[in-house]
Amino acid sequence: MAPENADSGESSGELRPDRLERLTNLVQLLLHTNRPLPLREIADTVSGYPREPAALRQAFERDKRVLRQNGITLTLDRPDGADFQVGYRILPEHYYLPDLGLTAEEQLALSFALAEVRLEGGAGAGDALGKLGLPEVPDLPPVAVFPSLPALGVLQEAVRRRAPASFSYRGRRRAVDGYGLCFRSGAWYLVGRDAGAAGGELRTFRVDRIEGGVSTGEPASFEVPEGLDLREMVRFVPWQAHGEEATEVVVEVDATEARAAAELAGDGAVEPLPDGAGVRLRFKVGDEDAFVAWLVGLGDAALLVSPERLRRRVVERLRELAGVGS
Amino acid sequence: MTPVVARYPGPAAPDVAARLRRLLAMLAHLASVGESTIDELAGRFGMLPEEVVAELELAACCGLPPYTPDELIELLVDGDRVVAERVGELGRPTRLTPAEGFAVAAAARALLTVPGADPTGSLAGALAKLEAALGKDRLVLDIEAPEHLAALREAAGAGRQVEIEYASAGSSAGAGPTVRRVDPYQVVVREGRWYLDGWCHRAGGVRRFQVGRVLAVRETGEAASPPASPHPELDEPGAFVGGPDAIRARVAAPPAVAWLLERVAHGPTSEGEDGRVEATVLVGSERWLERLVLRLGPGAEVLEPESLRPVGRSGARRALERYEIT
Numbered sequence: 330m331a332p333e334n335a336d337s338g339e340s341s342g343e344l345r346p347d348r349l350e351r352l353t354n355l356v357q358l359l360l361h362t363n364r365p366l367p368l369r370e371i372a373d374t375v376s377g378y379p380r381e382p383a384a385l386r387q388a389f390e391r392d393k394r395v396l397r398q399n400g401i402t403l404t405l406d407r408p409d410g411a412d413f414q415v416g417y418r419i420l421p422e423h424y425y426l427p428d429l430g431l432t433a434e435e436q437l438a439l440s441f442a443l444a445e446v447r448l449e450g451g452a453g454a455g456d457a458l459g460k461l462g463l464p465e466v467p468d469l470p471p472v473a474v475f476p477s478l479p480a481l482g483v484l485q486e487a488v489r490r491r492a493p494a495s496f497s498y499r500g501r502r503r504a505v506d507g508y509g510l511c512f513r514s515g516a517w518y519l520v521g522r523d524a525g526a527a528g529g530e531l532r533t534f535r536v537d538r539i540e541g542g543v544s545t546g547e548p549a550s551f552e553v554p555e556g557l558d559l560r561e562m563v564r565f566v567p568w569q570a571h572g573e574e575a576t577e578v579v580v581e582v583d584a585t586e587a588r589a590a591a592e593l594a595g596d597g598a599v600e601p602l603p604d605g606a607g608v609r610l611r612f613k614v615g616d617e618d619a620f621v622a623w624l625v626g627l628g629d630a631a632l633l634v635s636p637e638r639l640r641r642r643v644v645e646r647l648r649e650l651a652g653v654g655s
Numbered sequence: 656m657t658p659v660v661a662r663y664p665g666p667a668a669p670d671v672a673a674r675l676r677r678l679l680a681m682l683a684h685l686a687s688v689g690e691s692t693i694d695e696l697a698g699r700f701g702m703l704p705e706e707v708v709a710e711l712e713l714a715a716c717c718g719l720p721p722y723t724p725d726e727l728i729e730l731l732v733d734g735d736r737v738v739a740e741r742v743g744e745l746g747r748p749t750r751l752t753p754a755e756g757f758a759v760a761a762a763a764r765a766l767l768t769v770p771g772a773d774p775t776g777s778l779a780g781a782l783a784k785l786e787a788a789l790g791k792d793r794l795v796l797d798i799e800a801p802e803h804l805a806a807l808r809e810a811a812g813a814g815r816q817v818e819i820e821y822a823s824a825g826s827s828a829g830a831g832p833t834v835r836r837v838d839p840y841q842v843v844v845r846e847g848r849w850y851l852d853g854w855c856h857r858a859g860g861v862r863r864f865q866v867g868r869v870l871a872v873r874e875t876g877e878a879a880s881p882p883a884s885p886h887p888e889l890d891e892p893g894a895f896v897g898g899p900d901a902i903r904a905r906v907a908a909p910p911a912v913a914w915l916l917e918r919v920a921h922g923p924t925s926e927g928e929d930g931r932v933e934a935t936v937l938v939g940s941e942r943w944l945e946r947l948v949l950r951l952g953p954g955a956e957v958l959e960p961e962s963l964r965p966v967g968r969s970g971a972r973r974a975l976e977r978y979e980i981t
Binding site for chain 2: 347348349350352353354356357358360361374395396398399400401423424425426427429430431432434435436437438439441442443445446448454455456457459460461462470471472473474475476477479481482483485486488489490491508509510511512513514515538553559560584585588622623625626627628629630632640643644646647648649650651652653
């Protein structure tokens with residue numbers, strides 16, 4: 330028997346049965362059966378599988394992968410009375426969309442959401458509209474546009490099912506208990522605990538920096554910590570540092586940058602400057618180096634009022650950048 | 656039924672996973688509506704009419720063992736009309752794929768995060784039912800809530816002209832905010848930030864304004880007559896409408912601040928011969944580039960274009976002046 334072609338090969342030969350036919354029959358058979366079916370029996374029933382055991386195994390693995398891509402999981406089980414053999418089936422609850430009991434208003438609201446929010450690149454809405462029985466709505470101008478990435482769907486599924494996600498990140502393999510996904514400042518982040526890292530600290534992973542694919546483990550493998558604030562986890566505060574003495578700083582920021590700076594300063598005191606010239610911020614800083622680097626990055630839109638010690642460091646850094654000898 | 660010889664030709668043919676997804680969706684849809692037309696199916700599932708016919712022909716050969724006519728899927732194709740006689744196991748929608756589940760949750764969460772959304776309305780109700788069936792989505796989208804958002808959204812929605820006071824990030828040193836008369840086209844949140852797209856009478860062209868930089872809004876009492884169709888650039892992913900002076904620059908920075916450069920990079924970063932990280936950035940204003948270089952700190956510089964190489968140095972000098980007079 331000639332080896333089977335890869336995934337794209339099904340269109341090449343006129344005589345070879347279309348692989349889609351084999352897959353459609355496979356899905357029906359495994360849904361219909363009330364006992365797990367051994368691979369041999371599947372191959373004898375569904376036409377289009379190679380006879381030779383190694384080729385059969387390979388072809389079946391490929392089919393399983395296609396089903397998985399469509400969110401269809403096979404259940405591997407031992408048929409009653411069989412000691413060695415395992416069999417496959419598709420449990421209805423793993424295949425069919427559960428009845429969500431959406432009201433007509435709720436369906437309409439989801440239709441509008443899908444029409445007004447654009448996800449660009451990556452995970453698309455696919456046939457969600459049809460599956461959820463949502464009414465079609467006219468083309469609408471977008472209210473929100475977000476970038477999307479292929480990995481987001483799988484990560485989201487892992488978060489929903491509390492299944493560890495495994496992927497490569499900064500050159501290292503990670504196994505992460507994902508607690509949530511957060512979009513902030515133009516990027517998607519996975520918040521979770523890296524089981525492999527020492528201490529297993531809470532971390533954020535930029536989803537667009539994940540290298541290659543994401544695979545997931547057993548569902549319900551972990552609990553999400555109570556009271557975890559995802560938004561707070563990905564808040565970008567350059568000078569935040571734990572376990573260090575905090576220094577109080579006073580900064581004046583021009584109107585153009587005031588909003589962004591005040592947001593970073595958080596709960597610190599914000600006081601407007603006269604004549605709408607900006608704001609005066611008073612807040613605590615943990616990592617002084619990071620704070621100085623950030624402040625210098627505001628250029629002439631910011632002025633460090635105090636403390637004097639950090640003021641000297643700001644001037645020093647500006648002199649270096651200006652190419653002025655000190 | 657018409658015999659179909661044609662299979663999908665060429666490399667543009669969808670892979671078998673996508674075809675399976677489409678076929679399962681089409682069969683579930685047919686089973687729920689009972690009867691449809693080839694054209695309606697083609698439109699709904701993004702296929703050519705002949706593709707629909709070919710896939711339905713294939714489906715009609717599928718079924719359950721012993722694959723006798725009474726165990727096969729039965730579809731009646733009569734001219735343009737399609738009647739689902741027996742679809743069996745495949746007559747109900749499948750679970751959402753990870754990508755579909757993500758798209759629906761992200762769209763709903765995004766709209767619910769938009770300031771002014773009803774937290775107890777139909778959309779929130781729909782989302783709660785999705786979560787009950789699929790697990791908590793734990794999806795957070797950080798969307799800013801600028802002061803003048805509501806006024807601008809209302810004016811844009813009702814097609815009324817506005818006059819805004821705008822603190823442009825690109826205004827040159829010392830120049831204050833500008834007053835602009837704008838015919839709004841749309842108010843959209845892109846990557847978490849709100850923008851007003853409209854015809855700017857002052858600039859005589861379509862412009863994108865950051866709502867967070869709008870200092871005041873006044874309706875002029877006139878109807879907006881924005882361009883009939885949006886500026887083509889406005890709909891592109893990551894569109895940047897910075898006026899005629901928006902340019903690309905090449906920036907290099909030490910590896911220690913690579914993460915910072917990655918945040919603003921347009922496209923991937925690369926490593927230069929000297930070990931520094933290099934990236935292309937889109938520059939809306941010299942001021943922005945100047946601050947980026949200052950933020951990146953010593954060892955960072957603009958490589959191209961030549962004319963912008965000195966921005967870091969001159970920015971540092973201007974910032975120093977503030978410290979020397981206070």
